[in-house]
Structure formats: structure tokens, C-alpha cells
Amino acid sequence: MVFSTSESAISAARLDTGRVGHGGVNTIQRPVETSTGTQLVPVRLLEIEDEQVSEGRLAFAENLPLDTGLKQIHTDHPNGAIELVEAILCVEDGEFDAYVTRYQLYSGTPPELEGKACVFDLGGGRIMIMPESHITDLLPGEVFTSSPGFAGYAVKVRDLAFTRRHLESNGFPVVETARGDICVPSASLLGTALIFTER
Template sequence: MTHDIQGFHHTGIVVRDLDALERTYASLGFTLSPRSRHLLNERPGEPPVPGCTANRCALFGGAYIELLGIVDDSAPDPWHTRAMVDQHEGFRLLNFDTGDAEAANRRLTAAGLRTSGVLDLERDVDTEDGIRTMRARAVHLDPRSTPEGYVGIAQHLTREYVHQARYLRHPNGARALEAVLIVVDDAEFDAVVSRYAAVVQASPARRGHLTVVEMRDGRLEIIRSSDVERALPGEPVPAASYPAAMTVAVDDVAAARTLVEDNGTATRTVDGGFFVSARDAGGAGLTFVAR
């Protein structure tokens, strides 16, 4: 079997106030790429147009965490981000990495999943050689079929403009996005697990109260909403199903924890590391573990 998905491409935290989210992630010890405005198209074959969103990213060389905000309410919204934040802000986006968006789209469509088709994305980025245009392709699953969040497949066409070496060193020692935890309503749980297994072409395995889907690079953890208090005690519950947390690997857990706490954010101890509440991280719980 040919696996066109190898791991995470990026996760996304979506808000209206990008300035505040940037300050939060800088205080947590992440180096952020410069702010970049999006050029997007709504349908395959249409030319990308300047959208209402911009981003900054915490980059790890493989996957990245995107901080996405509304920066111009008067601009077009081809990817319907305003409707997303109107529902609720926070951890909303999950994209898997592919080297061939067309092949991934054909496979997903053949498996009975409704998709957007292959869409184009561009944004200008600052490089050490001047401004260059980052280009990517994306396939979105129909959000009506993914109540837990906005799920897609993305392909870098100019990876070198995104994962620039100067942005890969983080004061907190972050090195990789290791896992994403999704909370799923009990009634939808089996169907959601089966869908993700089909999307990434991997068999789910039970690990305690988690169901885990392992990829070559990273793992997806899925938990029933009735069990969520065991994994995320006291955490916000923004919807019946939702992406809840990420696991970030760092060089030195103790040093990362000291930095985060010295910058004014509370932490709690978890197996292998420490945890920052979604209340203090833009709507995404963050677990820091040693690499």
C-alpha cells in the first residue's frame, strides 16, 4: 500500500485578535515566523485572492503550529474563516502532510469522503534572499462531515520558504509536534476513529482511555468525551467534539517549564513533562515532553 500521508503538516489556532495570540506564544518560548498575509482560492482553478487572514507560525522543520487571525474584516474570506471564529475561537485546524495533493484527493474521494478538491494557497514571506512567494496545495474535507474540526491534507510546494533555519530555534527548546489529542462525542466516536484510520491509512490501537493512530511522523490521539476529564481535568469544553491539545517535544523539560512559569503562565505536572491549559495557550492545551 502506498502511503501518501506521513504525518502532520500543521495545526491551527484561529482567533480574531492575532496580536494577543502572538504575545501568548512568544511568552511560552516559541520563536514565530514574521506575519504573512494569505492569498487563497475558494474553488480549484480559480486565481488566489488576498484574504482576510494572516498568520505567524511556530516551525519545527517538519510540522508547525499556525497562529491564524482575522486582520482585515473587509477582505474576502474564501476559506470561511470568519464563520469558524464566530462558532468559537481556539484550536480548530488539523492538516496532514502529503507529497501529492492530487493523489491524496483521489484516494479520499474513492473512499467516499467529500472534499474541496485541490485548492491553491500563496503568501509572501521574508527570506534571507528577500521576499519570496510561499506556495502550497490543500484538500479540505467537507466540514459537515468532520464535526470535531476543520481537517485537511496539505502539500508544500516551497517548503524551504516556510521552514527556514533561522525560525527553528525556540527559547523553550521545542523540536517537534509529536501528537494531537481530539475529543469526540461518544455517539460519533467509532465513526470518527474509522475516518481518521482511512485518511492516514493506519490501524487504530487502544492505549488506556486513548485510541491512537500512529503515523510515521507523529500520532493522533482520540478520546471519548465521557473520558475527557481523565485526560484533561478541568479543561474548557468548547463543543461536543473538538481538537483539544498538542504534544510538543523539547530538549529540556525542566528548562522549558522554568521559562514558561517565569513568563507568568501556570503549569501542572503530567507523565513525562508538564501541561499548559488551553485557557493560557489560545484555546489549545499544550503538553511539553522531552524528545
């Protein structure tokens, strides 16, 4: 999972204050498809390298402004997805508080309780931390056995009915979540559920 940051140096300083290991700020090149061909665009990247992190690879990215005249193309997806809005981290019940504390440090944002979960609102996306014993409260029928890990992601769509028809016509099973969204179960997606929402 990659956090967006407006200033990678400030994110690095916050990690330093919390004694979180990282690899420093590096500039990498990201390919972007534009109307004039594929362009390499610089991105400042800060990867967390800490022994506490066992849920997956974590990093911060600072997207530098595109040059004037560069416009990304092919941003529409056939399923109607327009943006990533949530990542759902499932953790063992006994480790829940420690993960909430750690993600508060990473994000610089206080958590909010939402049922049995804690949510970090990042102003354009959310991270939800859910105890393993309550993952079915959000994702009916899911059995998540590899805690800690990202049990699911949510993407926003323009028209949920259109997205459902698209998924089902392509052979994907669709279930409804407790929040009224639709979801392709993890068993059909290599172990991570994908939620589609209009919210």
C-alpha cells in the same frame, strides 16, 4: 488541523473512494522567512468539505521542495519547542467509533489502542482520539465541554526543565500530565491545552 501528504492527488483519491467531500487540490503560496527575505513558496492544499466534519477545519498539505539556496530562518522558539508531535481530538463517547473510522480513512493508517484512546501514528506525528469522559486521564483537571473538538496539542522540546522555567517565568501555570509531560491548561490558552514533551 492539516495532514502532511507526500502526494495530494493520492490523498484526494482516497477521500473520493470514501465519499468524503473536498474542494480538490489547489496550489497556494506560503510565506517563508529566509536569509534573503520573505519568499512565497508553493504548497498544494486539499481541504475537506464534508458535512460530517464538525470538529474544525481539516486539510491535507503537500509542501513542494524549496528552491536551491533557500533556507528558512527563525525556526527556534524561546520555549524550546522544535516540532508538533500530537493533536488530541476529544469526542462524545457515543461518537467515538465513528470518529476512529473516519480518521482511519483520512490518514490511511490503522489505529492503535492506548488506554481508552485510539492513536494514529503518522510517522512524525500522532493523532489521538479520546472519549470525552476520559479526557482527564490525559489532561488532569480539564473539563472539555465543546465536543467534538481539539482539546490539546503536544510539541516536542529539547529540555523539559528549561521549557518549564520559561513558561513559569512568563506567568503561565504548568501542570504535569499522566504521561509525565508538562502542560499549560486550556483555561490559559483560549480553550486548548498545550503539552510539552521530550518524547
